[in-house]
């Protein structure tokens with residue numbers, strides 16, 4: 001039973017990170033019907049940016065201030081990166097066939113990934129051990145680290161905030177309207193371009209938090225990590241129902257817990273393969289994902 | 300009487316690729332008028348409406364609203380100027396609630412005008428009853444009411460209605476047209492596109508007839524209703540002597 005709870009805690013932690021990253025895929029898909037393949041690489045970039053900031057400021061600031069500063073600066077830079085990505089890779093192709101945008105997305109992904117490699121090199125980089133104090137709490141034999149607590153709490157707050165923004169604010173409602181029918185949204189006086197930029201800003205900002213968590217939790221980061229984390233998050237978004245915001249949260253958590261149980265009861269070397277088994281099984285029974293709408297897509 | 304011209308469309312050409320759907324049309328809507336554009340399927344009515352609202356860009360010609368050229372303005376700015384549209388096929392946001400749909404209609408406003416909201420709920424009491432329901436679960440007629448109500452929330456000076464009677468049962472058509480009349484009486488200028496010529500002409504002050512992208516006839520509603528050509532082609536009356 002201890003393994004079960006231990007893996008549940010681990011699974012919720014990684015699941016929160018998947019969920020944060022999955023939200024970026026799902027929000028952009030919702031509004032643009034486009035898979036932003038470069039999103040995972042933006043997440044990787046944010047981890048590198050965070051590492052640079054930590055290395056520069058460590059010692060100069062108290063640990064708490066350092067962490068807060070790292071998050072704020074990284075989020076801002078990554079959000080700007082997301083906007084630049086949208087302007088450069090997707091906006092010019094708004095009226096082009098969808099395949100063009102997919103190719104552009106893949107191209108942007110490679111540019112960011114190789115850019116990271118050129119700047120920081122092909123070898124993994126390691127986050128310093130002491131950014132977040134290595135405190136562990138023992139709750140009836142289940143260990144939970146301070147970092148895990150931070151991941152869980154911050155992710156939860158961000159997801160609730162996102163949910164409230166999307167469902168309770170004017171701009172959030174406009175975002176949902178754009179995801180349903182852009183022309184009808186324009187007739188309401190909604191500046192669809194502005195909504196799209198907002199979507200990229202929020203998606204990238206959440207991705208930046210995910211990237212920093214990856215760096216601080218796993219410590220090792222590498223230039224092509226965007227692919228593997230991005231892929232997992234993307235699968236999470238599909239499991240939950242791509243385009244559906246609560247779906248991405250649910251999908252991320254499910255996938256995280258699933259992976260943790262595979263690692264705990266089988267072997268972590270099986271987790272990727274079994275992830276796809278899970279994906280296929282869910283696609284067979286719920287082709288549009290767990291919370292996805294069961295309607296044929298309008299073309 | 301010299302009425303103020305609210306909308307002046309001049310030599311408007313709109314094309315999809317190389318195919319011209321609207322081939323140089325000109326028409327005027329005066330302040331306070333209810334003008335209808337009649338025409339069969341594919342005549343170019345929706346294209347005209349979408350171009351006025353800025354959803355498609357014209358190839359040439361001009362669209363002046365209160366002497367301001369609309370042709371190069373994005374759609375969201377045009378709403379802010381006082382033109383709103385209930386589009387063909389209603390296009391309500393199906394997974395949003397009725398109330399959310401209505402509130403989105405006031406997107407350009409910094410504050411929702413509660414008087415307008417009350418007026419809309421008074422025009423369409425059904426919407427008030429169902430305001431917490433998802434718009435996609437409404438019947439066709441209710442969705443049409445929602446589309447019109449939503450368009451009124453921006454407090455437009457000019458309302459564009461694209462085939463509000465499309466696909467509705469005759470009873471509902473009557474209700475919708477009755478409401479359009481009330482909207483006009485409330486001071487809103489209306490440009491109404493319809494295939495249901497009879498109902499539209501009963502309501503309108505003037506009308507234009509569009510055929511394959513060209514205006515082939517114009518006049519007051521009485522003139523159009525008594526024209527043999529209109530009677531035969533749009534009002535379903537047979538020629539007397541054949």
Ligand SMILES: Nc1ncnc2c1ncn2[C@@H]1O[C@H](COP(=O)(O)OP(=O)(O)O)[C@@H](O)[C@H]1O
Nearest residue numbers: 315319320338339340341342343344345346347
């Ligand atoms: N998106 C489009 N792409 C290409 N052709 C179109 C498009 N929309 C409409 N058309 C064509 O333009 C013409 C006018 O269509 P439309 O304005 O919808 O007519 P109406 O509203 O009077 O039925 C038709 O021949 C139609 O096939």
Ligand SMILES: [Mg+2]
Nearest residue numbers: 344345387462
């Ligand atoms: Mg039409």
